[in-house]
Amino acid sequence: MTLQKQLEDVLATGDKAFVPYIMAGDGGLETLKPTILKLQQIGVSAIEVGIPFTDPVADGPTIELAGERALAHGVSLKKVLAELQSFAQEIHIPLVVMTYLNPILAYGIEAFAEDAKRGGVQGLIVPDMPYEESALLHDALKVNGIALVQLVSLMSPPERIKKLAAASEGFVYAVTVNGITGERASFAAELAGHFANLKAASNIPVLAGFGISTTEHVKSFGDIADGVIVGSKIVTALVEQDWATIEALVQATKKTAAI
Numbered sequence: 001m002t003l004q005k006q007l008e009d010v011l012a013t014g015d016k017a018f019v020p021y022i023m024a025g026d027g028g029l030e031t032l033k034p035t036i037l038k039l040q041q042i043g044v045s046a047i048e049v050g051i052p053f054t055d056p057v058a059d060g061p062t063i064e065l066a067g068e069r070a071l072a073h074g075v076s077l078k079k080v081l082a083e084l085q086s087f088a089q090e091i092h093i094p095l096v097v098m099t100y101l102n103p104i105l106a107y108g109i110e111a112f113a114e115d116a117k118r119g120g121v122q123g124l125i126v127p128d129m130p131y132e133e134s135a136l137l138h139d140a141l142k143v144n145g146i147a148l149v150q151l152v153s154l155m156s157p158p159e160r161i162k163k164l165a166a167a168s169e170g171f172v173y174a175v176t177v178n179g180i181t182g183e184r185a186s187f188a189a190e191l192a193g194h195f196a197n198l199k200a201a202s203n204i205p206v207l208a209g210f211g212i213s214t215t216e217h218v219k220s221f222g223d224i225a226d227g228v229i230v231g232s233k234i235v236t237a238l239v240e241q242d243w244a245t246i247e248a249l250v251q252a253t254k255k256t257a258a259i
């Protein structure tokens with residue numbers, strides 16, 4: 001089943017999608033399997049698996065530091081995909097790899113796409129690759145059934161928003177704030193209108209990400225989007241092994257939580 005279809009199945013139940021971002025190998029590569037399986041068990045819709053990188057231009061301090069820790073453990077794109085392959089049979093939710101472009105080019109585009117598929121990867125986010133360059137990856141991803149998710153800044157001109165929404169695969173990653181990743185206290189008042197436009201321009205799920213860190217945020221984005229992506233808050237909670245916080249965020253996307 002495709003990434004898009006699996007998310008649509010979640011939405012068909014009346015729940016919203018919850019997609020945690022994790023930094024692969026924060027705490028060592030051996031943490032990857034237990035973390036993914038536990039997130040799956042508590043009912044997340046998909047998992048965004050971040051690959052550590054030396055020059056993470058879009059990342060705020062929390063994710064940047066997690067990346068430095070993972071790099072210090074010797075974690076690389078190759079090792080992450082090999083590790084995912086070792087337990088791919090146990091993964092029943094879609095994995096979306098988040099990596100900058102350079103590690104993919106160093107790996108070799110075709111080899112990367114094949115190995116990713118074998119590891120259960122169904123989607124890819126490449127934050128430093130403009131949509132205009134995406135033809136570079138397109139064929140290899142298509143052959144291996146991997147959706148290329150576009151990041152859409154809600155502050156972009158309407159024509160650009162429409163173009164990216166139409167081009168995105170799997171889901172549309174709607175970036176809720178200007179700037180880098182990291183928790184935010186509040187969001188711009190005009191977001192509801194931006195999301196209405198974006199949803200009108202897209203016929204795949206639209207997920208909100210950047211800055212979302214509380215159950216209140218999750219619930220209010222659930223009202224205007226199809227679900228949320230939570231990064232920095234999850235990365236911090238995993239370091240602290242604070243599963244209660246993670247479970248509360250997941251619960252906030254459930255239909256029963258909205259009543």
Ligand SMILES: O=P(O)(O)OC[C@@H](O)[C@@H](O)c1c[nH]c2ccccc12
Pocket residue numbers: 021048050058059063098127151180181182183209210211212229230231232233
């Ligand atoms: O950390 P936040 O503010 O919750 O945002 C999600 C984000 O971390 C995750 O999706 C992500 C991590 N690194 C990125 C780089 C670009 C776009 C998105 C990301």
